[in-house]
Amino acid sequence: MEGQADFTERETNGETVLHFTGRLTVARIGDLDDRLTDMAIRPAKADISEVERVDTVGAWILHKLKRDYGTKIVGASNNAERLIDQVASADEIVQVRPDEGSAFSRTLARIGAGTMEGFGSLRGLLAFFGGLCIAIGNVFANPRRFRFNAVVQRFETVGVSSLGIIGLMSFLIGIVIAQQGAVQLRQFGAEVFTINLVGRITMRELGVLMTAIMVAGRSGSAFAAQLGSMKLAEEVDAMRTIGVPPMESLVLPRVLATTLLMPLLGFYAALVMIMGGGLLCWVSLGIPPDTFIQRIREVVPMTDLYVGLIKAPVFGFIIGLTGCFQGMQVEGNNEEVGLKTTAAVVQAIFLVIVLDAFFAVFFSSIGWV
Amino acid sequence: MSDETVITVRGLRNAFGEQVVHESLDLDLYRGEILGVVGGSGTGKSVLMRSIIGLQQPEEGEIEILGQNVAEANESEYLDLRRRWGVLFQNGALFSTLTVAENVQVPLREFYKDLDEELLDEIASYKIVMSGLPVEAAPKFPSELSGGMRKRAGIARALALDPPLLFLDEPTAGLDPIGAAAFDQLILDLKESLDLTVFLITHDLDTLYAICDRVAVLADKKVIADGTIDELLATDHPWIQEYFDGPRARAALHAKERN
Numbered sequence: 001m002e003g004q005a006d007f008t009e010r011e012t013n014g015e016t017v018l019h020f021t022g023r024l025t026v027a028r029i030g031d032l033d034d035r036l037t038d039m040a041i042r043p044a045k046a047d048i049s050e051v052e053r054v055d056t057v058g059a060w061i062l063h064k065l066k067r068d069y070g071t072k073i074v075g076a077s078n079n080a081e082r083l084i085d086q087v088a089s090a091d092e093i094v095q096v097r098p099d100e101g102s103a104f105s106r107t108l109a110r111i112g113a114g115t116m117e118g119f120g121s122l123r124g125l126l127a128f129f130g131g132l133c134i135a136i137g138n139v140f141a142n143p144r145r146f147r148f149n150a151v152v153q154r155f156e157t158v159g160v161s162s163l164g165i166i167g168l169m170s171f172l173i174g175i176v177i178a179q180q181g182a183v184q185l186r187q188f189g190a191e192v193f194t195i196n197l198v199g200r201i202t203m204r205e206l207g208v209l210m211t212a213i214m215v216a217g218r219s220g221s222a223f224a225a226q227l228g229s230m231k232l233a234e235e236v237d238a239m240r241t242i243g244v245p246p247m248e249s250l251v252l253p254r255v256l257a258t259t260l261l262m263p264l265l266g267f268y269a270a271l272v273m274i275m276g277g278g279l280l281c282w283v284s285l286g287i288p289p290d291t292f293i294q295r296i297r298e299v300v301p302m303t304d305l306y307v308g309l310i311k312a313p314v315f316g317f318i319i320g321l322t323g324c325f326q327g328m329q330v331e332g333n334n335e336e337v338g339l340k341t342t343a344a345v346v347q348a349i350f351l352v353i354v355l356d357a358f359f360a361v362f363f364s365s366i367g368w369v
Numbered sequence: 370m371s372d373e374t375v376i377t378v379r380g381l382r383n384a385f386g387e388q389v390v391h392e393s394l395d396l397d398l399y400r401g402e403i404l405g406v407v408g409g410s411g412t413g414k415s416v417l418m419r420s421i422i423g424l425q426q427p428e429e430g431e432i433e434i435l436g437q438n439v440a441e442a443n444e445s446e447y448l449d450l451r452r453r454w455g456v457l458f459q460n461g462a463l464f465s466t467l468t469v470a471e472n473v474q475v476p477l478r479e480f481y482k483d484l485d486e487e488l489l490d491e492i493a494s495y496k497i498v499m500s501g502l503p504v505e506a507a508p509k510f511p512s513e514l515s516g517g518m519r520k521r522a523g524i525a526r527a528l529a530l531d532p533p534l535l536f537l538d539e540p541t542a543g544l545d546p547i548g549a550a551a552f553d554q555l556i557l558d559l560k561e562s563l564d565l566t567v568f569l570i571t572h573d574l575d576t577l578y579a580i581c582d583r584v585a586v587l588a589d590k591k592v593i594a595d596g597t598i599d600e601l602l603a604t605d606h607p608w609i610q611e612y613f614d615g616p617r618a619r620a621a622l623h624a625k626e627r628n
């Protein structure tokens with residue numbers, strides 16, 4: 001490259017003199033630093049009178065020559081001299097990287113940290129739950145503090161605007177269940193039982209479960225991201241200092257929205273699934289809609305509806321709680337927002353499925369089968 | 370300072386929806402000068418800087434930097450421009466997942482891929498010390514720094530490539546007076562030894578008096594006046610009079626005279 005920094009060694013009066021040429025700038029420095037560091041001799045002088053330009057990187061390299069070999073810099077322009085002085089006064093021992101131990105201790109530390117974090121997260125969630133209960137208590141004791149507008153606004157984003165996607169998903173799932181059921185049951189000549197399958201599984205399980213997954217992905221993640229970015233921008237701290245408790249103003253409306261809307265959305269999803277199943281029964285099994293509805297009313301017991309409606313608000317509460325909890329855990333940098341958002345969704349879906357298993361055992365043991 | 374312009378802005382118009390921020394704004398920045406840009410909060414100083422460096426598409430007007438029309442520059446020309454300027458954003462804009470030292474190394478790594486690690490670390494170290502950060506700050510993440518320290522880390526990153534052209538958006542806001550004075554000195558020293566040209570947005574009257582060769586005043590959507598502070602004082606625009614003849618300005622002037 002033109003103007004590449006370079007040097008040659010010459011012996012003058014029994015002294016080694018380094019003659020530098022080219023530009024001593026970050027763009028042209030190349031491997032000059034390496035070559036100088038590996039040098040076997042201790043040059044007495046460095047002549048930079050032929051150098052075209054020096055920036056701080058060039059000045060730093062010259063400063064190191066002076067510092068490490070006691071080399072005298074000659075032929076420097078005023079500017080170059082001033083730069084060398086400037087970088088020299090900035091020469092301090094700086095630890096550039098954060099402390100890190102050996103690979104073994106790092107691995108151990110990571111396992112330990114992971115374990116602590118797992119338990120910490122569980123404990124934190126419980127504490128958060130407690131905090132929310134206190135906030136609910138406060139609002140009950142002092143109903144004027146209830147933020148009606150905030151709740152209504154959440155109703156819209158959590159509920160109304162998700163009707164389309166939940167409806168579409170449910171309709172397709174209804175078709176799939178009916179189709180798969182029909183194929184299997186046909187082998188026993190029991191196609192009519194497809195109606196039982198569709199009616200019961202959607203009311204009891206799938207309506208609420210699939211809705212919970214959708215709400216966790218749509219709203220739980222949004223809660224975590226919103227609260228997380230507010231936390232980063234110190235908005236949450238600002239609220240606290242002004243005297244607006246974040247639990248009441250941010251968390252409660254969101255949790256309330258998911259808790260109250262989950263039963264409605266779950267019921268809606270179950271109905272649409274039944275419609276999807278009904279369409280398939282009509283088209284491929286030749287069961288007309290009025291017969292289908294008649295059969296549904298006969299085979300789906302009322303308890304199936306109760307099972308769904310009891311589970312739904314619990315799931316909604318879990319989703320809202322984990323979303324807000326993870327959002328409030330954000331600290332430090334933007335990457336955390338992404339991590340916590342993911343954690344919110346994963347944790348919510350995991351807890352929902354675990355609880356669903358408990359509910360299944362519970363309801364069958366009280367005879368709601 | 371020479372007659373050669375480094376930045377030429379002509380007839381600039383910027384608007385956000387209905388709100389017009391700039392209207393037929395003209396500005397020149399000459400090689401080797403430090404231009405102070407002042408104006409009330411919200412008059413569009415940051416927006417002006419963003420449009421000059423090509424982050425904000427102006428609705429009308431021509432912007433030329435180092436002889437290059439920014440709007441017409443292709444990808445490689447724009448890349449070449451970026452290597453020749455350093456930018457400090459108003460809020461620091463540090464990369465939050467990198468340490469301070471790594472932040473400083475980002476431009477170096479991006480443009481000079483063959484620099485070796487050891488030299489990179491050394492460069493980051495002296496840049497950090499030069500910008501007035503304590504040495505303990507180097508391995509820390511931005512979220513572990515105070516506001517003023519973040520600003521200094523931003524300065525260290527803006528200076529990483531020793532760029533001939535420097536854009537600074539309120540560099541001394543949030544710094545203690547001693548730190549601000551040290552910053553003024555740093556910019557002045559670097560300007561002399563590296564022949565820097567600086568576009569400096571500031572409200573700091575001390576900085577204006579201490580290091581700016583010329584001051585441009587932004588008001589009524591354009592540059593209403595520019596020149597040395599004495600020249601500005603000779604105009605009779607009420608805002609300029611109030612700005613440079615208020616109690617704070619007089620205190621800053623006294624401070625300068627005492628030195």
Ligand SMILES: Nc1ncnc2c1ncn2[C@@H]1O[C@H](COP(=O)(O)OP(=O)(O)O)[C@@H](O)[C@H]1O
Nearest residue numbers: 385388390408409410411412413414415416417
């Ligand atoms: N991204 C944006 N969208 C809408 N308006 C903006 C945006 N950025 C800046 N503005 C408006 O432009 C005006 C100038 O802003 P700015 O340049 O940041 O002011 P300052 O001179 O204090 O730096 C302000 O009124 C601000 O509201």
Ligand SMILES: [Mg+2]
Nearest residue numbers: 414415459538
């Ligand atoms: Mg601004």
